[in-house]
Amino acid sequence: MSDIRERVMSCFCSLFPTLSREALQKSSLEAIPDWDSLSGVVLLAMIQQEFHISMEPIDLEHLGSIQSVIEHIAAHAIADADET
Amino acid sequence: MTLLEAFQIINRPQTEQDKQFRIQLVCGFTPLHLVTFLRAHGQLRAPCRRVVVSHGLYGDLVGNLHRDEDPASDACALVVEWSDLDPRLGLRSAGGWEPTRLWEIRQSVQVQLARIHDAVLAKAPQPAVVVLPTLPLLPVPYTRPGQLSVFEAGLRADLASFAASLTECAHVRLLSGAEIDLRSAPSTRLDVASELAVGFPYTLSHAEHLAVLLVEFLLAHTRKKGIITDLDDTLWKGILGDVGPDQVGWTLDCKAQIHGLYQQMLASLAASGILLAVASKNNADLVEVAFARYDMLLPRRCVFPIEANWGPKSDSVARVLKVWNIGADDVLFIDDSPMEIAEVQSAYPAIQSIRFPKDDSHAAWELLKHLRDQFGAQQIDAEDAIRLESLRTRAQIESQSVSGSGGNGVEAFLAALQAEITFSLCSAGDSRSFTLLNKTNQFNLNGQRLSEAEWIHLLTSNGHFAVKVQYRDRFGFQGTIAILGGQIVHDQIFVDHWVMSCRAFSRRIEHHCLNWVFQHFKGKEITLRFSPTPRNGPLQEFLTAFLGPLPFSSLTITRDVFQNSCPALYHRVVETIA
Numbered sequence: 001m002s003d004i005r006e007r008v009m010s011c012f013c014s015l016f017p018t019l020s021r022e023a024l025q026k027s028s029l030e031a032i033p034d035w036d037s038l039s040g041v042v043l044l045a046m047i048q049q050e051f052h053i054s055m056e057p058i059d060l061e062h063l064g065s066i067q068s069v070i071e072h073i074a075a076h077a078i079a080d081a082d083e084t
Numbered sequence: 085m086t087l088l089e090a091f092q093i094i095n096r097p098q099t100e101q102d103k104q105f106r107i108q109l110v111c112g113f114t115p116l117h118l119v120t121f122l123r124a125h126g127q128l129r130a131p132c133r134r135v136v137v138s139h140g141l142y143g144d145l146v147g148n149l150h151r152d153e154d155p156a157s158d159a160c161a162l163v164v165e166w167s168d169l170d171p172r173l174g175l176r177s178a179g180g181w182e183p184t185r186l187w188e189i190r191q192s193v194q195v196q197l198a199r200i201h202d203a204v205l206a207k208a209p210q211p212a213v214v215v216l217p218t219l220p221l222l223p224v225p226y227t228r229p230g231q232l233s234v235f236e237a238g239l240r241a242d243l244a245s246f247a248a249s250l251t252e253c254a255h256v257r258l259l260s261g262a263e264i265d266l267r268s269a270p271s272t273r274l275d276v277a278s279e280l281a282v283g284f285p286y287t288l289s290h291a292e293h294l295a296v297l298l299v300e301f302l303l304a305h306t307r308k309k310g311i312i313t314d315l316d317d318t319l320w321k322g323i324l325g326d327v328g329p330d331q332v333g334w335t336l337d338c339k340a341q342i343h344g345l346y347q348q349m350l351a352s353l354a355a356s357g358i359l360l361a362v363a364s365k366n367n368a369d370l371v372e373v374a375f376a377r378y379d380m381l382l383p384r385r386c387v388f389p390i391e392a393n394w395g396p397k398s399d400s401v402a403r404v405l406k407v408w409n410i411g412a413d414d415v416l417f418i419d420d421s422p423m424e425i426a427e428v429q430s431a432y433p434a435i436q437s438i439r440f441p442k443d444d445s446h447a448a449w450e451l452l453k454h455l456r457d458q459f460g461a462q463q464i465d466a467e468d469a470i471r472l473e474s475l476r477t478r479a480q481i482e483s484q485s486v487s488g489s490g491g492n493g494v495e496a497f498l499a500a501l502q503a504e505i506t507f508s509l510c511s512a513g514d515s516r517s518f519t520l521l522n523k524t525n526q527f528n529l530n531g532q533r534l535s536e537a538e539w540i541h542l543l544t545s546n547g548h549f550a551v552k553v554q555y556r557d558r559f560g561f562q563g564t565i566a567i568l569g570g571q572i573v574h575d576q577i578f579v580d581h582w583v584m585s586c587r588a589f590s591r592r593i594e595h596h597c598l599n600w601v602f603q604h605f606k607g608k609e610i611t612l613r614f615s616p617t618p619r620n621g622p623l624q625e626f627l628t629a630f631l632g633p634l635p636f637s638s639l640t641i642t643r644d645v646f647q648n649s650c651p652a653l654y655h656r657v658v659e660t661i662a
Contacts, residue, residue, distance in 0.1 A: 014091035038116065041282050045117065046087045049288065057281075 001074050004051075008070045011046045015039060028065050051077060085292055087117065090124035098134050105133040105535065107302055108157040112145035112168040114283035121295030122161070129303050142283060143171075146196070149203035158537040159302045160212040162204065163294070165219055165285065169193040173222060175279050181224045186235045189224070193239060197246045208255045209512050211536045213301045215259045215294060216243055219274050219285055254513060255536075257301045257462065268293035304522060304533060308436070308458045309410050310359030311350065312401055314419035315366060315392075318440040319347060319382065320374070324366055329374040334381065342448035346440070347381035349452050354386035357468025358459050359408055359475065361389055363400035363417070363428075368392040388476050397424050398431035407479055409586035411525065411619065416458060467516050467563030474587045477559040495652065498592065503557035503655040505596050507604070510550040510567065512543055517552045521567050524583035526622045527594065530615035532581065542581075547571050550581075551600075551661070555593060562587060566597055570613075577607040586622075594626050595650050596657065602643050604659070609642040 012024050016032060016039075029035060040060050047069075048054055053076045063069050107122060109115055119137045126135035138157065140148030145168040149160075167174025170192040172181065179185075204212055225233035250256050273290040286294070316323045321340035322332040334344035354360050360382075364371065371392040375384040389407050391400035397419070405412060413434035419425050420440040429437050438454070441447030461468075510517045522533045534542070542550050553566035565588035569581035579601065584594055601610055616624060616636060627634055630641055630649045 010092075011088055014088055014095060017091075017095040038114075038282065041116065041278075041284075042087065042120075045288060046091075049086045050088060 001070075004074045004077060005070050007050055008047075008066065008073060011043060011050060012066060015043060015046070025066055029060060029063070029069075047073065053077070085121070085124060087120060087288065090120045093124040093127050094120070096127070102132055102134045105130055105135050105303065106157040106159075107135065107137045108160045109137050109139040109163070110145060110148045110160055111139065111163040111165070112143050112148075113165060113279075113285055114142055115139045116282065116284040117288055117291045118163070118284075118286065118295060121292045122298060125292075125295050125299045126303065129299050146199045146203055149200065149207065156537075157210070158535045160207060160210055161298050161302060162200075162212055162214045163298075164200065164214070164216055166217045166221060167285075168200075169196045169217075173224065175222065175276060175285070176283060181222075183226050186225065190235065190238050190242070194242055197242060201246060201249060204250065204256060205253065208253065209536070209540050211255050211257070211302075213257045213259065213298055214250060215264070215298070216247060216261065218261075218264055218268070218270075218290070218294065220270060254463070254515070259297055259301065264293070264297065267297065304535065305460075306523065307461060307519075308358075308416055309414040309523075310361065310404075310408055311353065311416045311418060311455075312361045312363050312404050313350065313417075314397075314421070314424065314440065315362060315364040315371065315374075317420040317442045318418060319343060319350075319362075321442070324370050324374055329370055329377065332374060335379075342442070342445055344381055345448065345452060349455055351382045351386060353455065353459050354382075354472065355468075356459070356461060356464040357471045359410075359472055360387045361391065361404040361408070362387055363391045363397050363404065363419075365394055365397070366392045386472065388472055389479075396427060398428050401428055401432060401435070408475060409526070409589065416455075461519075463515055465516055470561065470563055471587070473560060474562045477562075478587055478590065498652075499654045501557040501559075501591070501654065503555065503591065504658060505593060505655045506554040506658040506660065507551055507600050508554070508660040510543060510552050510569075512540060514552065516564050517550070517567050520564060520585060521569070521581060521583055524585060525617070525619040526586055527566075527582075527584035527589070527626070528617065528620045528623060529579065529582040530613055531617035531620060532615075534581070542569050545571075547573065553584075553593065553597060555588060555591070557591075557655075566593060568597055568601065572605060575607070577601060577605050577610045578613065579610055580613045582612070582623075589622065592651060592653055592655075595653055596655060598641070598646055599650065599653065600657065600659070602646065604661070607643070609640050611638055611640045613638050 009021060009024070013021060016024060016034065019033065024032065037057070040057050044055050044057065044060065051073050053073060059072070060069070063072055105126065107126065109119060109122065111118070119139060122137050123135050140151055145164065149162065165174070167177065170189050171177035172179035172185070172189055204214070221236055221239070223229060225235040227233040247258055250258050268290045272287055274285060275287045279285040313319055316332075320332040320334050320343050321338060324332055333340040334347055335341060350360055362371070368390070371390060374380070375387070389404060391403055393400065401417065405415065411434065412432040415435055417425070417428050417435050417437045418440050419428070419437070420442045422439060425437045425439055428435060438451065441451060518534075518536070518539050521539070525531070542548050548569070548571045550567065550569040552564045553568070555562045555565050566584040567581065568579060570577065570579040572578070582597070584597070598610065601607070612627070614627065614634065614637065616634070624634055627639070630645055631639060
């Protein structure tokens with residue numbers, strides 16, 4: 001889980017380099033400065049590349065926070081491991 | 085490269101000294117990941133520059149070309165897709181694909197291509213790299229996809245005609261569709277979901293492949309300068325000393341065609357100004373007999389020098405580099421023997437060594453492409469063809485000036501050269517001057533390279549000057565051998581750029597250059613924006629003779645100091661500047 005957290009945080013930090021890690025962790029997705037629909041698209045593409053899971057923009061909207069995104073990815077990662 | 089890696093490269097800290105390289109990306113789609121990969125790969129290729137990419141409005145490619153969001157951009161990347169030529173050829177439009185509309189769509193495409201063509205011409209002389217549609221054509225025609233329809237054939241003919249016209253523009257580089265096909269499989273390029281969702285039509289992999297190729301041509305390419313080649317089982321099949329000059333082969337009959345193709349490539353490179361030399365463990369006389377064969381595809385005159393002896397090849401390479409007066413990192417060494425390659429590589433780690441694939445036809449094909457990639461040029465001119473001859477001449481001069489005539493050695497020899505130096509203004513279309521400025525290392529005032537945009541600025545700004553120096557003597561015409569660039573500020577002379585080809589050494593042309601600056605601008609002193617580099621030793625040596633130990637930055641030389649230390653100058657000076 002900590003590995004997934006670290007990798008997800010890397011994605012967010014690289015997309016929003018001017019914000020501190022702490023600020024990102026506390027913020028909801030929509031409250032992140034410069035967050036827009038294209039940021040969401042880029043983030044989803046990064047997540048797909050890094051974790052090989054597919055997410056839709058609506059998933060991000062429902063998740064709403066970085067912590068939720070981390071938990072969602074972790075759950076899918078466990079599900080994939082179970083299937084294999 | 086993943087997106088995450090691309091962003092991490094983009095976000096690396098940079099210093100304030102890093103100059104920007106500004107790319108104007110012109111496209112009609114949402115540029116999204118293409119911008120990211122352009123910036124990341126641009127940064128990797130030019131780590132001391134900060135790559136900035138600007139882009140225009142969605143759906144307005146021609147408008148974006150005209151609009152020029154970033155007037156200070158160094159280069160333009162124009163990426164055209166089918167929907168830019170007619171929206172009905174894109175997934176985000178529903179304008180109708182009835183057969184009766186096809187002729188109208190084609191007419192619309194022709195009109196749009198003409199508009200793009202005019203807009204690209206209007207951007208001259210700003211360098212532009214152009215990509216024509218890389219995505220599959222939508223199933224618009226009524227024929228089955230496996231059959232080329234009249235409609236598609238017509239569209240592709242229009243595109244081909246447009247491409248042919250663009251390739252004739254000096255400031256345009258059109259990316260090769262064949263090369264894009266090699267790097268990015270056509271079936272893996274289109275991302276339908278992304279195109280429909282946000283207007284970005286490319287898969288991540290295709291976006292990256294395009295970005296890599298664009299960056300290769302947007303940023304300055306340093307062409308290698310020479311090839312040192314082996315002979316036995318490299319230039320020809322067989323061992324010359326064993327079978328004799330008549331039995332080494334390079335034809336289909338001898339099952340040696342790859343050697344003939346290699347000779348052909350070397351001859352082509354020589355004609356475009358690439359230096360060729362031989363380093364072979366062989367009998368020198370036998371080598372000359374082999375080169376004299378009527379069916380040899382590489383003319384003897386294209387090769388200088390030929391090092392045929394039994395000593396270590398690294399020693400032969402050393403002598404070649406000395407004659408050519410260039411660094412090992414500007415040279416390829418090609419040999420079929422891994423042992424010889426290892427020996428040369430250990431003496432010259434910077435040299436690029438390639439094992440000639442004598443038993444692998446496909447690898448030989450790859451080698452030919454690699455040679456084109458290392459030595460390819462946007463254009464070649466008459467001066468490229470005389471480069472080797474001028475080196476041969478210089479070697480003669482140095483050998484004769486040492487022996488000298490009448491016991492006066494160098495002075496008598498220079499006086500008898502019948503030399504003429506011509507100073508004239510550089511122009512925007514003068515690719516030779518721009519290339520010389522950017523590839524010369526040894527006699528280079530500060531090692532600074534200019535982008536094409538910076539070169540144009542130098543040529544066109546008030547108070548700036550850019551002068552080329554051409555030279556001829558009784559041994560022949562050497563072409564443009566030096567460039568001087570700078571500015572006059574309040575009657576003060578500043579030389580910001582000064583390069584001289586190594587072919588021009590030993591003739592006091594550098595003295596003539598300074599003398600001309602003093603005479604033409606009537607100044608009492610010249611400030612040279614000097615900076616030491618690891619390779620401008622010859623320039624430093626020249627300046628030290630006048631000024632003693634050099635500072636690490638700009639220096640000033642007065643007319644009196646120069647005239648007191650300047651040796652006799654024998655050449656006739658011609659000036660074609662008003």
